[in-house]
Amino acid sequence: MTAVSTVCSGLSRTMPPTEMISQDCPSRQDIQGSLKQVQKLLSAHEASYMQSLRNLKKKINLLQSNAGKQTAKATNSTCAKLDAPINGRKLGRSHSVSHEVHFLCDPGYELVGSESRVCQESLTWSGQQPTCRDINECAPSPCLNGGTCVDEVNQFSCVCSKGWAGATCQSPVPTSTAAAAATLPAATAGPFVRPSRCSLVQGTTHCTCEPGYTISGRDSNTCTDIDECELFHNGQAGKLCLHACINTPGGYRCSCPVGYNATRDGRSCKDIDECATRQNNCTKDQMCINTYGGFQCVHVDCPKIPNATYVKTSPMRCERNPCPADNKACSQTPNSFSYHYMAVVSNLSAPRVMFRVSALRPMGDTLRFSLLGGRLARRHFTVQRSDRLTGQLMLVSPIQGPATLEAEVEMSELERRVQLGRYITKITVFVSQYEF
Secondary structure: OHHHHHHHHHHOOOOOHHHHHHHOOOOHHHHHHHHHHHHHHHHHHHHHHHHHHHHHHHHHHHHHHHHHHHHHHHHHOEOOOOOOOOOEEEEOOOOEOOOEEEEEEOOOEEEEOOOEEEEOOOOOEOOOOOEEEEOOOOOOOOOOOOOEEEEEOOEEEEEOOOOEEOOOOOEEOOOOHHHHHHOOOOOOOOOOEEEOEEEEEOOEEEEEOOOOEEEEOOEEEEEEEOOHHHHOOOOOOOOOOOOEEEEEOOEEEEEOOOOEEEOOOOOOEEEOOOOOOOOOOOOOOOEEEEEOOEEEEEOOOOOOOOOOOEEEEEOOEEEEOOOOOOOHHHHOOOOEEEEEEEEEOOOOOOOEEEEEEEOOOOOOOEEEEEEEOOHHHHHHEEEEEEEOOEEEEEEOOOOOOOEEEEEEEEEEEEEOOEEEEEEEEEEEEEEOOOOO
């Protein structure tokens, strides 16, 4: 070897050749023996490396084979097909393990049974097959003033008592202005009855009235006010007024309820934003929420739940303090609560998306969305997935106002079916008394 050769040549300058060989430089035979030992060591390492490589290839082939078998098993592992309930429908087409199917009822029906069912590893569905039951619209007694309610599919009708009219028998039957005016002299009948203007043309008398008046029966000398509100109440061109019509001598005018202003055309109504115009009495620690025809003052207090404490991180959000490592009950409580408020008009058409909940940075392998709350919330809302990271609150049946509904959407984060966290979003919906 070069290093050995260099050392020996250096020593040969300071000592005799015989002393140099015997004390510091190995013999030729020793060097050859060392080289043979190195060659044997390298051969042993090479054999061990080749054996390890063969073992690794066997393991890779075994893993590929097992993965193929599991894929084939997963492909063939599906739950039985579920049918949609009568007078309802089913959301979700996948019948594979861990997939969910949701059920909705048609307008006028309420769901009885499981709203969502999951395909389990045993290839059976969780929960019970739901049914859709007809809603009795007459249950809240909508007919007023002694009217009789007749229940129909997704609606009701009222048979009103004598002297009352309207969809819910809410309006007294008006007395005919023309009939009342005919019994009075023209001079004392008031502004709703006026004398006509007559002229003689080629021997024939022609009488006319001012705009907004008409000849009263056979008496061509008397003009009676036209009640435009009654005449055009439900015409082909629509109602004269969006809200209330007030008949005036020779015309009419529209009025709006409290909380609205009339628009430029004088027929429609526009909501007043009491929050933006500071026409509210909310305190500094409250938030003003504008609603159709009014406003609401809200204040969020963090929930009090055993084994956990929550702090407000923003006006509309509360987050749980870190849980001790040995407190399992704390780790099962929601990680956060978010509060949202929205205003809608009465009888808003459905179905439609009302709110979306998304995960920005998911930690687990599965996100699950569900609807919490009582029977009233489930009658009008449901939750379904729009994509892998987003769930949406759906309005499935119109809400007649005035009303206030609360719906809670829970987003659960899972890792191999083990819960990592729960996040609650509380949505409060303020429904107006009016459809505008």
